Amino acid sequence: MNDAEIVERLGRHREMRAATVGGHAVFVDTAAFPAGELTTVHRVRDGRVTVVRAESGSYREDVARVLLDLPLGADGRIRAAPIDLPGLPFDRAIALTDLSAGEVPCTVVAAVHHSEIRAGEPERDFQAAISSHGTGLVHHIGNWRRTPVARADARLLDDWPGGIIRRSSTLHAWPAERLLTRVAPEGPAGVRVEIHAVGGEVLVLRREWDRGVGTLTLPDGTPTPVDLPRHELWARLGPVFLGDPAALVTEHSGTPETDVLDLRYQTEEHGWASLPMMETLDHCVARLDRHILRTPGNWAVFTSRSDAVIQVECTAEGLLWLETPYPEEKRSHGRVVTVEEAAALLTTLAREDRSAVDDLPGVEVIGWD
Known part of the structure; x- marks a missing residue:
């Protein structure tokens, strides 16, 4: 032609x-x-x-x-x-x-x-x-005024049941910013995500409480420890994916998050999370009435920074059972509580990093044998 x-x-x-x-x-x-x-x-x-x-x-x-x-x-x-x-x-x-x-x-x-x-x-x-x-x-590749969309190729190294990314032996392309603002910081505790920058850097991250922890391996094979507040991952590590490694920060103390808890749950109507996800105290309290008490058998486990635990379950009678387990002693301490009592206990758990179940009157000791 x-x-x-x-x-x-x-x-x-x-x-x-x-x-x-x-x-x-x-x-x-x-x-x-x-x-x-x-x-x-x-x-x-x-x-x-x-x-x-x-x-x-x-x-x-x-x-x-x-x-x-x-x-x-x-x-x-x-x-x-x-x-x-x-x-x-x-x-x-x-x-x-x-x-x-x-x-x-x-x-x-x-x-x-x-x-x-x-x-x-x-x-x-x-x-x-x-x-x-x-x-x-x-x-929007044809928009000459758009903001660049840095690419990263990622895979999950551990299981995340029901998560927004699946464990895989192959890499899949993602917007790098989304990986560092949603996937890595909001994922389950301990679940590792491997992220490859187009420049050859490889980042492996996991969430540990309110921080993103892992290793950045440079193209020459040099490993660098990463320990950052989880909500600063993109601001601190984004330069690697945007091609400006000179601006990179891999370690920063930051300010510890407050009024947050790790949460696992199982509900009939509102899904489940078998691995601990970090949520705000307000979200955890709201879940008691809106989700847990809707159906008998619904349950949730709340964990503080130092692994203090409170767990709740909707009983067959539609009441809220709350307890703290003591695995080393093979027993739990708990009783039926009101939503207001449970909210007060979760507040203590988040702000004082301890379970105050034993401060309640009439607490029962439940042996596991």
């Missing part, structure tokens, strides 16, 4: 206007969308089409010129070329196969940040990585 035939075929589906961008003869079409104008530039040469797309009204001619100038071709692998333009939050250009072009050989050149790609990987793997099941970059 010669260039004239390609132009004629493209024109059947688009209202294109001839233009010149950086000395390149091109055809430009625009389409209006609620989020802003979509501008598409086509350069037809030597029987091929090079396409540059800018979404959400983000088109800049200087960016289009640079992308069209690059000697990039889609060859089945991600090839990155450096770019540097004022105000552009991206520093690489990549070429992708445009599968929507039908019989016309078509290459799409896109601007990306180096933290979003693994140069040299198969294009099919990259397309899977940026899909809705990966980083989601596919939905």
